[in-house]
Amino acid sequence: MNKNPLIPKPHKIIGINRETDLESTFRIEMDTAPVMGQFYMVSIPRIGEMPISISGIGQGWIDMTIRNVGKVSQAVHFLDMESTLFLRGPYGNGFCLEEFKGQHLVIAAGGSGIAPVRPIVEYYYNNQHEIDKLDLLFGFKTPDAIMFGKDIKRWKERFKTILTVDDACGIWDGECVGLITGYVKDIKLSEYDRMDVIIIGPPVMIKFTAAEFIKRGVSEERIIVSMERRMSCGLGKCGHCKIGEHYICLDGPVFRYNDAFKMID
Amino acid sequence: MGWKFTNTAFNDLFAGLTEDYIILAPKRFVNRGRFSDTDLIRYDEVKKSDDIIWKEKSTFSPKEAVFPVTQTLFYFTEEAFREPQPEEKQYLVFLRPCDINGIRRPDTINLKNGPEPDSYYANLRKRVRFVMIECTESFDNCFCVSMKSNITSDYDMAVRLTDDKVLLEIKNDDFLRYIRSDIPKIEFRPEFVLENKIKVNVPEVDEMPAGVYEHEMWNEYKSRCIACGRCNTTCVTCTCHTTNDIFYDDNSLAGERRRTWASCHVDGFTDMAGGISFRKDNGSRMRFKVLHKIYDYRKRFGEHMCVGCGRCDDNCPEYISYSGCINTLNKVIRETVS
Amino acid sequence: MTLDVNTKAVVKNAYRITKHRGKTALRIRIPGGYLKAKHFDLLKEIAEVYGDGIVHLTTRQGFEISGIDYSSIPKVNSLINPLLQDLEIDIGVIIKDTSNGYPSAGTRNIAACIGNRVCPFANYNTTALAQRIEKEIYPNDYHVKVALTGCPNDCIKSRMNDFGIVGMVEPQYDYQRCIGCEACVKNCKSNVTGALSLHKGKVKRDARRCIGCGECILKCPTAAWTRNPVKFYDILIMGRTGKKNPRIAEEFIQWADEDVVIKVIKNTYRFIDEHIDKTLPKEHIGYIVDRTGYQVFRDKALEDIKLNPEARIAKNIQWGGFRYSSDVFMSDKLQ
Known part of the structure; x- marks a missing residue:
């Protein structure tokens, strides 16, 4: 049973x-x-x-x-x-931290997309030597929507961290305001195969943030995204999360962007 | 090996079979069709050969035999779970070659996709045997030949019905014991339909050209398709389902988790909590379904999902021809590639 | 030669006294509006040879052939013999002498929508029932209008008739087959009476709100809703046009079976027999019921009828309708 x-x-x-x-x-x-x-x-x-x-x-x-x-x-x-x-x-398939060893890693997360990357940041916070460099780019709708504020403050001590809000609502005392896509240019890029970019957030945020990185010369294979879909089973049976030949629950939720951008809903 | 039955003797054979099997076959429900004074033909239990509808296509496919519309996964009372009592019944399903090939798709999804087989499906499926109804002349809208699903050898018995006699092939020796000694033996091998009126040119591309997804050919379905889901519910290969919890009206601490068929055309299929959903317009749902049936599935599992039974075209209230859509798609792909 | 016409006899014979002196018009009865196309040849011949070449389509689905000389009546009556044969005798109507045209014109042609022979919404074969009713009530001099419609859309406008027979279907629900797609629920809410609701992933039907239109069956993608093969009818009564208090018909019996429909209509003729004001040249059934009251009508209409168990009878009927009131609406000047 x-x-x-x-x-x-x-x-x-x-x-x-x-x-x-x-x-x-x-x-x-x-x-x-x-x-x-x-x-x-x-x-x-x-x-x-x-x-x-x-x-x-x-x-x-x-x-x-x-x-x-x-x-x-x-x-x-x-x-x-x-x-x-x-x-x-x-x-599902998670992140393969082995692949990031010695790499320059950029994590861009929008809204609640920060949740699945939190353990990664936390891991490198404690194992900084495993990575060349880690840059963080977090965007939230409003100051009230910021999650893991204390964690972010702590992470800031060790990693370059950009925290932005779409709408300052008159109460935001941070430096950055505006969409996350506008801050991609502030990330200093490394050579092609020396860096990886993780992007997680709502579908639109992923699309446009990835486009910014690609515009700046990051290749699709170096971008990693995590996709969210409706699911009933998590086991490749119910069909709700299927896109193209992929089942997000089985083949994802983490994908390389060169696979993910071909997946059209 | 084959046997020749009179109609009476064949009905007698059912008497024996029904002792051990629940026989499921296309059955007529008089005056229960969608429209007044029409009949509904769908799979249900039959007790004798005469109850089987041999010469008409069932509205719904035999996938119901292996994949119930509603299935209780488990019952819960407070924090205790209990699965439904395991069923022991054996099933014998009368179905045509396209449907036998069709059920291989739910088999693939439920038994092979993902880390482990679906235990509910596996448990039922292993108790199901097939009797192939010989099909040498196709119905309206059939295009099994184009989908290469007109032929199969995956059956336990096969049957040919003529006006005055029934010929039976037995491939699974377990069924020999139901044959009376006075039934004459003959040579019989079923034949298969080799040509349909409807021919579909299935695009055989390894990579779908990107332009196809955005192509204007899907736009007409935005308004034509009404997202009723009949194409999915009548399809032998559609297996999507949704899980729901319910609690009993009389006691909200007790209830059950169950799953029911779902349709990728019907509103809500992709809805996530928080208001995000995908494929909002019916044109993209059509695209999603069509490409799944004749492209995506093959990429993953090596054969097309669609078997060309034509039930989607039989039942679309808006006269959308799925087979016609594939032909259009094929043309679009060739234009896009060249 | 001066015309000497018995207008009462002519009218009973389905001819009209027209505004043109010397000219009459014949009304052809077409029960259920069901006419084989071959009869058009005959209609054309009568209109062109004996009439003014015009065939008018009546509101009750008949044809009216105008411009006929009174003297041609015997000839025209003999010509319409095939129509009487095919449209009346062959469906079981008893007409003793078919050479003299229509034996009566009081009970009007039974009108019907096209019904389930063609229409996907219709819940019964309106043609067949129209013919069955015709057989039961024609010929008859009492002024009664019956119209049949396949579903509550009421395309035939049966609510403007003394009897409107609306097709009802009892949707039967297979809980296991329902996928909770809500196609029926949404449609019932937006197009019908909102008798359906989603309850824990499945559908609940409020039988008191259901009008038996069958749309849920039409919409259901899994045949979770199917038809009860027994056909039911909503009997609407005493709707009318006319100068005196026009009004739409109200529900008398819901979920009646076919035998009840037939028997109620037949009993109504007995009711008329008993209660009609014989001092008047004619009295419409609706005005008789106005005089006797609904209860008297109801008791007579239901006499000796064994109702099917599903049938529900109106306790009371309050017809509204329109009452002309010149004082209110027709003032000479706007104040």
Whole structure:
């Protein structure tokens, strides 16, 4: 009976951290370590199931940052410490950190796209020697929408970090305002095969940010994106996440952009 | 090896088979068709040969036999889960060669795609046997020959029906025991349809030219297609589904997780929480489906998904011809390439 | 020679007293509006040889051939014999002498939309039922108008008739086959009465709001909704045009089966027999019901009928309709 991969397992919530009005990070007990960039199918029986990427990995736990925008995510936001979440996974292809060894890595994340890259930044924060250089470019809609503010402040100590908001709303005291695409030019590029660029965010943000990097001479093979789609199974069966011959749940969510840009919805 | 039955003797054979098998075949539901005073023909349990509709195409495909429209994955009470009781019944499905080839696609998706097979599908599928209905003359809208799905050897028995007799080939020896000793043996091998009225030129390109995705040929479907999803629900190869949780009206702590068929043409198929969705217009849904059936799937699995049963064209209320669309696409590709 | 015409007899014979002295017009009955094209030759011949060459299409789906001399009536009556044979006798109507034209004209031609022979929305064969009713009620002198329509779209405008028979279908739901696509729910909400709603991924039907139009069956992509093969009818009564209180018909019996339809109409003729004001040259059924009240009509209409269990009868009917009031609307001057 336990061989059925669709049956989720109970996991305890051991930490809840409110990031914004909409987003909270849930720390969940987990005895096996997933790969960064992978996702779990998270559910509350009676309400439903949803795919959520991992926003942090530690000893005996994982973090998941969940945006309160749907039926299930709303229900999750009602949960307290010590409550149970039901998970199955991890699923999908994550980031291959091996490939970034000694490289100049640029991470550009828009909005909640910062969640899946957080473990990567965190990893290099603690293992800076594994990488030549790490540049961070984060964009949020408004100052209120900024997630992981404390983390970003900490990361800033070790990495070049650009933090921008689309709309300052009169309360933003940061240096940068405007779309993330406008700040791509501020990243100093390295030679072709010495650098990799990770771009994660809403589909439009990915498209235009990638275009900026490509315009500046970064080749598509050096760009890595993570794609979000509706999913019902996470196992290549339900068909919701299919684009072209690819199933995002199986072949992704992390793709090289030379594959991803050919995938037309 | 073959046997020759009178119609009566063939009905008698069913009496034996129904002791061990639930027989599923195209069946007529009188006056239950979409329109008043029309019949519905779809797969359902039959008890005798006379209940089978041999000479008309069923509106819905036999995929229902292996892939129920609604399937309970598990029940939950508070935090305990229980899978439905495992079913033991054996099924015998009467179907044509295109549909036998067609069911290989749900097999591929459910048993081979992804890290592990779908246990619900696998559990049902292994209890299903096929009786091939010989099909030597195609129906309207059939283009199995173009899709190379007109021939198969993947069946346990095959049957030919003539006015006064029934010929049966048995390939799976398990079924020999149902044949009465007085039934005369004959040589019988089923034949296959070798030509359809409708011919489709399936583009055989390794890489779809980028211009095809943006091509104006899809625009007409923006307004013509009404996103009803009949092409998907009648298709033998469509397997998309959506998972839903429900709780019981009388007790919200108990409920079930289940899945139901989904359609890539119907609104909401790509909706994500937060309001993002893809392929909003029906033209791009048509493009998505068509390319999936005759290009994407082959790239991944090595054969085309579509088997040319023509049910999508039989049932489209807007008279959109999917086969016609493939022919147009083929032309567009040739123009784009040259 | 001076004309000596018995106008009562002429009118009963389906001829009209026209404004042109000496000229009459014949109304051809076409039950259910169902006419084989071959009959056009005959209509043309009568119109061109005995009439003024014109054939008028009547609102009740008949033909009116005008400009006929009164003296031609016997000849025309003998010519229309094939029409009587094909359109009346052959569907079971009893006409004792077919050489003298139509035996009566009070009960009007039964009009029908094209029905399920052609229309995808229609829930029954309106032609067949029109012919069956014709057989039951014609010939008859009582002034009764019956119209049949395949679905609640009511294209024949049956609500303007004494009897409007609207096709209903009971949609039957297969829970397992439903994929929750909401095609039926959305359509019912926007085009019908909103009798359907999505409930936990499946569809719920509010039987009290359902008018049996069958659109959910038409929209369903999985045949989760199918037709109950038993056909049902909504019997609308006492709609009318006319100078005195025109109004649309109201529902008398919902979900009646075909036998109930037939029997109610036949009982109505018995009701007329009992209650018609014989001092008047004629009295329309609607005005008789106005005099007796709905309850009296209802009791007679349902007499000796075994209703099918699905049938639902109106407790009360309040017809509205229009009442001319010159004082209010027709003042000489705008104040």
